[in-house]
Amino acid sequence: MAQSLQFEHKWDYAPAPEKIPVQIDDRYGLFINGRFIEPASDKWADSINPATEQSLFKFAVADQSDVETAVAAARKALPGWSGLPAQERAKYLFRIARRIQERSRELAILESMDGGKPIKESRDIDLPEAAKHFFYHAGWADKLDYAFPGRKAGPVGVCGQIIPWNFPLLMAAWKIAPALACGNTVVLKPAETTSLTALRLAEIFQEVELPPGVVNIVTGAGQTGSALATADINKLAFTGSTQVGKLLARQLAGTGKRLTLELGGKSPHIIFDDASIDQAVEGIISGIYFNQGHVCCAGSRLFVQESIMSEVLAKLDIRLASLRVGDPLDKNTDLGAINSRQQLDKINEYRKIGVEEGASLHQPSTSELPDKGYWSQPCYFADVQPAHRLARDEIFGPVLAVMSFRTPEEALSRANNTPFGLAAGIWTDKGSKIFDIAAKLKAGVVWCNTYNQFDASSPFGGFRESGFGREGGRQGLRAYLELS
């Protein structure tokens, strides 16, 4: 392909920033027993806007005694909440869902300011999906006995929930909605870089008059999480890195507490030579650059059949050229800011490692990066070998590792050659090939001719070091129910 297309400035989009003013308090305490309270620790930390590097607000850093206070509140609220007629519990969930919808514009803006994700994504994905999870689980509340026929369903008890920074509000919804529908009470710890929308969700709990103590929110970093894991809880649900997941599994071993883990991934895309190539390229883009690559199921390993490699890469270059990196609040931004300095350092380290290992870096995006803030140009590495760290480690950024294969057997063995097993994508126009390959892939989710499709009714979770337990759907209820 000697010809090249020009993506220059003949017609530039004017800035289109989201302009609705939002209010953010100077600081937020802990949400315990239905009220915001000062932390006993008297410790506070700054939450940074990653697009400006400025402090947005201060959050309380909960210590062990704060966590114990929260767990005690949840324990106290448990009999009342689990004893409510199920239809009454459902009504609260419906109200929360409606209130999220009503406040969605404000919440979307806050999510983008606090975490750096483009407003387009927080507006069109995070917020609608968060509301959907409450709606969906509201529907289950009075039908739990039918979810597992022949068994009687009851709550597990007090659930500790630790969520990551990549989909702050959505992950809170994934965790809280099924727990409440099943009659449990909750202590939730949001990630330290992105507490804001969980705290605003607490405001919604107040607005809908959720009984005090049913959901408590303790902010803080790893120590707070560790305190929660060892507190008097009946179940821990964790979404985050495999490293921390292993730590928590050790902490909980032998305690009788239930544990579900949704951890990292290094998910493969397999593109066969009979695929619809432009659409496959679209899937690659959505798979790895969605949310700056801060996605546990990101399609970060790309396997392309040898005969179409040059065509796929040429089209990837064209598509990358029109991606827009910049202000998360601009409605035309495709990739926003990297969530934190720490994460940016990690991504840059891997980009360096990739070059050192001998892979070739391609970075066709033409966006100019702002001076301030944490930014990373979307890129891919060609000539990656399965032994390279680029092909093995989870990077959690907009970095794609491209490899080739010749036969379906080779594609499968390469795709399954990973400690992870969260998701996979297959691209082919041939239906029989889809069924054959999908059945042999070791992944919790396999998408065919599409990627990153989610629904509250569809279970999500991993194989191997990507964790255990499922979230969403009927299967997701299991972790929050005691069956007898």
Next chain:
Amino acid sequence: MRTVTVDRVMIEARAASFTRRSIKEAAKLQGLCMALSMTDLTTLEGKDSRERISALCRKARQPAADMPDLPQVAAVCVYPNHVALACELLAGTGIHIASVATAFPSGQSPLELRLEEVRQVVADGADEVDMVINRGAFLAGDYPTVQGEIEAIKQACGDAHLKVILETGELETFDKIRLASDLAIEAGGDFIKTSTGKIQPAATIPVTLVMLEAIRDHFLATGKRVGMKPAGGISKAKTALHYLVMVKETLGDDWLTPDLFRFGASSLVNDIVRQVRWKRTGNYTANYDVSIG
């Protein structure tokens, strides 16, 4: 020629992403003027009269009397009977005269008659010919006939530009639309065009994207630039901007020109006029405050 497949789910996802671009301020004004300059202002009615063609040609030269700085449209598009009049009225303006020939809209006439019609409109002064493909032969799988006819018509056009109407609403699947696009390009079409406007669905963003991808692949392989004309159902300025976003992000800057991209439309021009007036005055004008074209 390799047969390219198109998957519905992701082509529609990509198409939807263009409609979520937010075009504001100077970019909006520039986009609206660009869309105006790319319009083939069209009337294709059995009741078309001298009076109507005159009004259309006047509108083509000056879309709004109060805004003489607005660009004129790219072309007017009329039935063969009105070509001579349109040529007379638009002589010296630089506005192209397009005519639908080849037994538009069905194409159900003997090839010789269709060729004769093309020679006639070109002789009358049309410098652009909008033909329809033989959908009967295409859907029957007789691709050599379809391609051969396009080649013959291209030859009959002489120097006139040929736009090949696929009538995508009758082809139904994206795979077939892609195949027809590849055939039309291979056969020498200067433009490929979605629809006659007489069949629903007419132009849509996903269908146009499939055709733009065919144009792009042909360019990458050969260096030859083929034009694109979505037609039918594009009546709002905002929709036109979405199409331009798609062109910009799929084919790049080179295609943002009336030489390579056209809208086949009638009421679009007035909606653009109203949008520009709003940008300039802060007020929306009523429909009756914009002249009929």
